[in-house]
Amino acid sequence: MSEPRRDLRPGPEEHRLQGHWLLAKMGKRVLRPGGIEMTQRLLSAAAPSTTDRIVEFGPGVGRTAEHLLAVNPVSYTAVDPNPEGAPALAEVMAPYPQAQKVTADAAETGLEDGCADLVVGEAMLTMQSPAGKAAIVAEAARILAPGGRYLVHELGFHPDNLPAEVVKEVQKGLSRSIKVGARPLTEQEWRKLLESAGLEVEFVWTNAMALLEPKRMIQDEGLGGFLKFVKNMVTNPAGRKRVLGMRKVFRANREYLNAIGLVARKL
Known part of the structure; x- marks a missing residue:
């Protein structure tokens, strides 16, 4: 991913930050739509081990990296062009x-x-254009050894047959709120994207998109982390x-949005 453009307009930084970096600034560490519950389910399905060479695209502040490194893999490489996390x-x-970090775009890792x-x-795929999504998935497939696994955790649309006008309106509202293009896909579309790169989907799990709901935040951050976030809100x-505006958009569109995770294997 290319480095985000810096907005030099006057006013608080909070008005300009992309949604995930705003939440990180406010004290949130789990920045995934399905929460830590989904990450743990996906990791269980992908089964990282001591014999694995692991690459993580867009690790952010390292919340998932903690779990990946805890298995003491052969190697861990974080790929991220952004300095924020x-x-x-x-x-x-x-x-x-x-463990090492490579400053590179996920579509061109140099690995x-x-x-x-x-x-x-x-x-991270949700925030890419169709061409950007395809490029990143193709890069993941390229660097995977035969039999290797690709774990993705993204924002989804449901059901699969949503009218195009609904999709367009939800995308527009999300993008305005989080200040970065948001293009979720349906489960069928996520599957097709992975399969088009020669990957076979082995596991799919969905969860509610409840990123900013108190129950999910306590689950993700712990009570202490949640109270720190509330203090920062005050x-x-x-x-x-900004945060309340984002939550309003998420709630308004919750009948169409979910979190989706897939684990696919390179054939």
Whole structure:
């Protein structure tokens, strides 16, 4: 992914930040639509192990990296062009000498063919154009060794037969709220995207899109993390306004949105 354009307009930074970085600034660490529950389900299906060479696209602040590194894999490579989450990620990787970060676009990692047994990408394909999605999935397939697994955790549309006008309106509302293009896909479309790169989908799981609901936030962040987030909401009016606006859009469209995770294997 290319580095986000810096907005030089005056006013609080909170007015300009992309949604995921705003939430990180407010103290949220789990920035995935299906929450830590979905990440854990997907990791259980993908079964990372000590014999794996793992590559993670867009690791953000390193919340999933904690789980991946906990199995003590052969290697862990984070691929991310953005600096925002780098300090937190570096702290997570510090105890593991086999961990490294590559500053590169997920569509062009510069890594060798077949260098990974497991590729993980969460909450990043949704923000890409159709061509961008295809390029990243093709890159994941290229760097996977035969039999390797690709784990994705994204925002989905449901049901599969949503009218085009509904899709367009929801996309528009999401993009305005989070200040980055949001293009969720239906389960059928996510499957087709992975299969078009020569991957075979082995596991699919869906969850409610409840990223900013109190119950999910306590589950994801723990009570202490949730209270820290609430404190930041109280003391940061600009951030509070943006977060509440995002939650309003999520709630307004919850009948059409879900979180979807898939694990696919390279044939």
